[in-house]
Amino acid sequence: MLYECTSSILEPMPANPVILCCDENWIQYTGPIFSRLSLLHDFVIKVYLLIVSENGDRDISEDIAKLNIDSLQNIEITVLKVPYTLITERVDITSLKLPAASCLRIFIPDLVDEKVVVYLDVDIWLERSISSLLHRQVRTPLAAHFVHGSIDSFRLYGHHDNEYFLNGTLVMNLEALRDIDYTSQVVRILNSKEFANQEMDAMNLLYFNSINNSVTPLNSNFCWLNDYPSTSPNRKSRDGAEYVSPAIIHFVGPIKPWTARAYSSYHKKWRDEFRNIGNNLEIAPIDLIPLNILESSSLPHRVIKNLLLRRSVAQVLNQLNMRLLSKFPFHNHKVFNLSTIECPKAK
Numbered sequence: 001m002l003y004e005c006t007s008s009i010l011e012p013m014p015a016n017p018v019i020l021c022c023d024e025n026w027i028q029y030t031g032p033i034f035s036r037l038s039l040l041h042d043f044v045i046k047v048y049l050l051i052v053s054e055n056g057d058r059d060i061s062e063d064i065a066k067l068n069i070d071s072l073q074n075i076e077i078t079v080l081k082v083p084y085t086l087i088t089e090r091v092d093i094t095s096l097k098l099p100a101a102s103c104l105r106i107f108i109p110d111l112v113d114e115k116v117v118v119y120l121d122v123d124i125w126l127e128r129s130i131s132s133l134l135h136r137q138v139r140t141p142l143a144a145h146f147v148h149g150s151i152d153s154f155r156l157y158g159h160h161d162n163e164y165f166l167n168g169t170l171v172m173n174l175e176a177l178r179d180i181d182y183t184s185q186v187v188r189i190l191n192s193k194e195f196a197n198q199e200m201d202a203m204n205l206l207y208f209n210s211i212n213n214s215v216t217p218l219n220s221n222f223c224w225l226n227d228y229p230s231t232s233p234n235r236k237s238r239d240g241a242e243y244v245s246p247a248i249i250h251f252v253g254p255i256k257p258w259t260a261r262a263y264s265s266y267h268k269k270w271r272d273e274f275r276n277i278g279n280n281l282e283i284a285p286i287d288l289i290p291l292n293i294l295e296s297s298s299l300p301h302r303v304i305k306n307l308l309l310r311r312s313v314a315q316v317l318n319q320l321n322m323r324l325l326s327k328f329p330f331h332n333h334k335v336f337n338l339s340t341i342e343c344p345k346a347k
Contacts (some may be wrong), residue, residue: 015134016171017046019112019119021104024053027063029122029258032273036126038072045134046076048112052100054084068277080111090187098190098198105167106186106199109177120248121168123256125270128247133218136171141180142207143171143216155196162208165215166224167200168250182206223249223266258282 018037020030030049037045051060060081069077087093087103104111105119118133136143144165147153153164177183186202195201207214223246249266251257257270 013135015041015043015045015131016136017048017112017114017117018134019048019050019105019108019117019172020122021050021052021101021108021119022122023099023101024051024055024058024060024063026101026122027051027060028066028279029256029274031067031277031279032270033120033122033124033126034067034069034072034075034077035273035277038075040126040129041074041131041134044074044076046078048114048117049077049079050082050104050108050111051079052082052084052087052104054100066277066279082107082111092191096190096194096198102199103190105170106183106190108172109174110183112174115173115175117172117174119167119170119172121250123251124168125249125251125257125266126247127249127266127269128245130247133169133171138171138173138216139176140214140216141173141176141182142203142214143218145169145218152197152200156201156204164204166250167203168252169218169248171216171218224252 020033022030027049034047037047049064053060060079064079069075082104084100086107087100091098091103091106093100093103108117108119116137118130118136142165144167146163146165148163150160150164153162154160156162156164185206186199189202189205190199251262251267251270255262255267257267257274262271
């Protein structure tokens with residue numbers, strides 16, 4: 001029996017939109033992400049650039065023009081200027097000492113009318129294609145990368161037993177997040193106390209009680225770079241495999257590609273790409289040791305500070321810090337009592 005095929009060739013699934021969040025001072029630093037998204041992918045990518053604006057009257061069109069996005073292929077950009085008051089009226093950023101731009105990811109479900117999106121921190125370098133993320137479909141509210149036995153988990157819970165996910169790269173199911181009133185829930189937790197990792201701790205607490213159902217593990221290749229206090233570009237996963245060929249490099253910590261003391265090859269790649277876009281990079285100073293005892297300009301204090309900034313010494317101190325935290329029940333922030341919060345389960 002012969003069958004007549006009347007169906008047309010299926011169109012490929014459109015890519016998940018990408019969300020970038022920053023304030024007016026960091027607009028220029030989004031340039032390398034735009035250029036790498038264009039270079040590494042051969043399909044159209046919609047990008048939302050959310051910019052929190054403290055000065056609502058400031059014209060940011062010139063800053064956007066410097067990104068040279070019009071010269072890039074396959075990139076469609078939508079710029080959303082978010083009023084500063086949208087955040088400050090709901091989050092006490094002054095008491096929490098929290099940058100307004102860091103709160104933007106909390107409000108994404110209310111600001112962007114999409115189903116599933118990929119959120120990327122601005123301080124990221126794309127080494128290889130992230131097509132798997134851009135076409136990832138998740139039924140849970142979030143897909144995130146988990147860190148096992150991290151110092152962040154210990155600071156939050158007082159032990160290493162609970163899994164902890166990082167929020168610098170996320171696949172966000174915005175429909176599911178709206179269903180559980182995600183924004184209001186995170187804001188409520190965030191305003192309840194001071195956290196070591198602020199909104200990232202609040203997001204982890206929100207999903208702790210239903211972690212297996214509400215956050216899907218993200219297994220793409222990641223590498224977290226923090227030249228102070230850790231200089232190793234390769235982080236080991238729970239099964240011992242090294243991420244020797246990462247697709248995403250996240251410059252965590254105080255050292256960014258645009259700051260002093262950025263040593264790694266990935267920092268250099270980011271800087272080269274930034275200059276290729278046509279921008280002049282002004283290297284910003286950075287104080288890596290924000291301790292009062294080291295703010296003195298006396299010779300002994302300067303010697304101590306320079307010693308602490310050496311990579312080998314910093315690595316040893318970081319390992320010592322981890323060992324001490326695991327053996328003694330002291331830390332700068334009170335352990336959060338999970339019984340005091342109701343965490344909604346994903347629908």
